[in-house]
Amino acid sequence: MHLNFENNEDKLIVYMAGELDHHSAEEVRNIIDDRLERDSYNKLIMDFENVTFMDSSGIGVVIGRYKKLHMRNGKVCVTNIKSSVKRVFELSGMFKIIMLYDDVKQAVNNI
């Protein structure tokens, strides 16, 4: 899985590309957490436009970042969720606590 980062004031945006499963999840969470810590961001936008496959490991990755940022009054949201990814997320009831936006621009303007 490839990650590209962009920052917008106090927000960190991560563009993910590839397959998010148990194998890739550990690396993804480590790289994102490093970035969050290094520059002390407390708002994270995770973009799923180029995520081609995701199993329940993806729920753990998003909720894990949520827990981390929630402790310091931060926010996590997800963008560009396609239907196959959405079906997995919906099973967990995750969207009750994590906002979903159509695209990164909308997320940047709202969180």
Place this chain on the structure above:
Amino acid sequence: MCYNKIKIEFLSKSQNEGFARVAVAAFASQLDPTIEEITDVKTAVSEAVTNAIIHGYESDEEMITIEAIINGTELTVIVKDVGKGIDNLELAMQPLYTSRPDLERSGMGFTVMETFMDSLEVKSDKGRGTSIIMKKIFNPLN
């Protein structure tokens, strides 16, 4: 009535999760599935193989076996490990339960398998391993 069967074996390395789901999806493609149906199968297989790697075995040098059977329009997938087995199956199958909170797991693996396949059966013997038997019926193209 069309019948076909494959059997694959691979090491319990997380790198093989991608191989396993793609291999089963390639086999299932002879049923002319929709993209959604094939994604369902890939996701369910990914969950079952991940369970075998994380919970079944403590090392990545054990073998996981997958058998996939096509019988008419029905696909059966059996994911088997000979690892430590599941202590409390009823608890393990509850949504959001995980025996490994340290790994940031969501506890949704069995729920995903149940939702994305038409049936799920889990056989587990302590110290002997676990078999996950999943079935999905495909709607043939007219």
